[in-house]
Amino acid sequence: MLAEPALPADFVALLGGAVAGCLGALVGIGGGVLLVPVLNSSLVGMTFREATAASLVGVLATSSSAAVVPIGKRLHNARLALLLLAFSVTGATVAGRYITSYSDRTFQLIFGTLAVVIAGVMFVRLNRRNVMPQGADIGTLGGRFLDFDTGEEVVYRVKRLPVALAVSFSAGALTALVGIGGGILIVPMLNSLCGVPLRVAAATSVFMVGVTAVPSLTFHWAGGFLGDFHIAGLTALGVVIGYQVGLALSPRASVQWLKVLMASILVAVAVRYLLLTK
Amino acid sequence: MTTNEETSETFKERVRANWGRMAFGGVVAGLAGGFLLYRLGQLRAATLVLMFTCGLLISLPIINVLLVLGEEVRRRDWVFVGLAVAVLALIAFTITTR
Numbered sequence: 303m304l305a306e307p308a309l310p311a312d313f314v315a316l317l318g319g320a321v322a323g324c325l326g327a328l329v330g331i332g333g334g335v336l337l338v339p340v341l342n343s344s345l346v347g348m349t350f351r352e353a354t355a356a357s358l359v360g361v362l363a364t365s366s367s368a369a370v371v372p373i374g375k376r377l378h379n380a381r382l383a384l385l386l387l388a389f390s391v392t393g394a395t396v397a398g399r400y401i402t403s404y405s406d407r408t409f410q411l412i413f414g415t416l417a418v419v420i421a422g423v424m425f426v427r428l429n430r431r432n433v434m435p436q437g438a439d440i441g442t443l444g445g446r447f448l449d450f451d452t453g454e455e456v457v458y459r460v461k462r463l464p465v466a467l468a469v470s471f472s473a474g475a476l477t478a479l480v481g482i483g484g485g486i487l488i489v490p491m492l493n494s495l496c497g498v499p500l501r502v503a504a505a506t507s508v509f510m511v512g513v514t515a516v517p518s519l520t521f522h523w524a525g526g527f528l529g530d531f532h533i534a535g536l537t538a539l540g541v542v543i544g545y546q547v548g549l550a551l552s553p554r555a556s557v558q559w560l561k562v563l564m565a566s567i568l569v570a571v572a573v574r575y576l577l578l579t580k
Numbered sequence: 581m582t583t584n585e586e587t588s589e590t591f592k593e594r595v596r597a598n599w600g601r602m603a604f605g606g607v608v609a610g611l612a613g614g615f616l617l618y619r620l621g622q623l624r625a626a627t628l629v630l631m632f633t634c635g636l637l638i639s640l641p642i643i644n645v646l647l648v649l650g651e652e653v654r655r656r657d658w659v660f661v662g663l664a665v666a667v668l669a670l671i672a673f674t675i676t677t678r
Contacts, residue, residue, distance in 0.1 A: 366603065391667050519634075535633065539612060
């Protein structure tokens, strides 16, 4: 049942969802990495597990928002997503059965450490572009698309597939356990380690996080953690509004700027989990 | 010059895009309607509307995978058909055994 109306918490949930949705459109993360700390703060007052469940609703909203992207600008690699989904959904299905078995602090420390590592990789490989010569063999999972920045066709091939599969499994498990969506792992992995251009990695991730969030949210809903539909709904409403803003900003955002933004978010998340939370 | 195959592709893409926009519109309407009912003090109705919208949000990614499955069946690429079926089976397993 819903609680009595409280406008400040409403506003914080709506604003947090809007910021998460905007970043979802810009860098392809589901937004859970921002939503969980916001919803778990004293401003909204949700417990960590409730925040996780509400965050997963926001992640699903981010994924559904991608449906309004114009056909010609859809860059997701459906085949690559399908292969990675087999592993991320498995990870979510396995981990979802343990959502009440570990302490919140344990997951915060694990995720904060991961955020530091990924941010480091992003900064080190800031100027690296995953582009091959035109006419190169793209393999079964590679692809080509028109880059709006340069007006040229971009050709890429997927490298280090076993790494992608392992990270996808982990991302799925983390989606079920802490409601992060998994994009924060999948996008840097695809871009920095597997040779997929950032825009394709982001679009593929948005496609993936929605599917991975389904079993995760199912576990949380069944466990009674999705109690406050009002805050979850407001968060999702903020996400869909923010996603449209992000789409409008996207053509003016350079790939390098997106990488810096993403690494900065990761550092902020790491500080939140490793230093500020006791 | 446009071939029949290209025309067919465009038609399918438009059907898929229009379906996506309709579903997205339903999600936005459900979320906004639920919030409005909540502010009006209709807590039970708001809960029902928001629960239904959550159900819709859960169904959208599943339908997206079904669309990819249909595309791979059309291409007769059975490896990716198998992958799509495996993903759908895992989700069904989760929902039925949660």
